[in-house]
Amino acid sequence: MLRTMEKYLNGLQGHDFRMDLGPVRQVCERLGNPQFLYPVLHVAGTNGKGSTCAFLESLLRSAGLKVGLITSPHLTDLRERVQVNRQLISEKDLGASIEMIRKVLPSDDFLSFFEIASLPSFFKP
Numbered sequence: 001m002l003r004t005m006e007k008y009l010n011g012l013q014g015h016d017f018r019m020d021l022g023p024v025r026q027v028c029e030r031l032g033n034p035q036f037l038y039p040v041l042h043v044a045g046t047n048g049k050g051s052t053c054a055f056l057e058s059l060l061r062s063a064g065l066k067v068g069l070i071t072s073p074h075l076t077d078l079r080e081r082v083q084v085n086r087q088l089i090s091e092k093d094l095g096a097s098i099e100m101i102r103k104v105l106p107s108d109d110f111l112s113f114f115e116i117a118s119l120p121s122f123f124k125p
Contacts, residue, residue, distance in 0.1 A: 005091075005098055006078050012113045024115050030104035031119075038068070061085060070118055082120050094120055 028035055041056060043049050053069060060067045066085060074080040082089040089097075097120030105111065111119075 005095055008098070009078070009113045009117060012111070012116065018112065023110055024119075027101060027104055027111060027115075027119065031100065057086075072114060072118070078117065081117055089120060 043052050043056070050071060053071065057067050057069045069083045069086075071081055071083075077088065079088040079091065079094055082094065098116060101111075101116055101119055
């Protein structure tokens with residue numbers, strides 16, 4: 001199943017850069033805006049985002065919180081991008097999440113690889 005998901009997402013590689021959040025917002029609305037269910041820290045910038053996120057994740061988890069972490073890119077496994085308490089998302093949950101997203105897309109090229117790979121972190125199928 002993981003290979004099928006990766007093949008689908010890799011087919012979207014030509015649609016990677018857009019300066020418009022409209023399509024992502026539209027998909028989130030169709031999914032019931034699950035991104036508003038959780039408090040979120042968004043780390044942006046040029047350098048050090050991965051280290052900063054790893055540090056914050058560890059700090060929050062050690063304080064007893066349940067912590068999700070979204071990273072990009074993945075090194076060896078697509079599931080590395082979405083973690084909760086340092087546990088990778090299961091193939092089953094990732095596959096169900098991507099299928100749920102695909103069902104609300106007007107067309108397969110509506111969102112990029114990055115956008116679709118990041119969305120499963122906001123909801124459980």
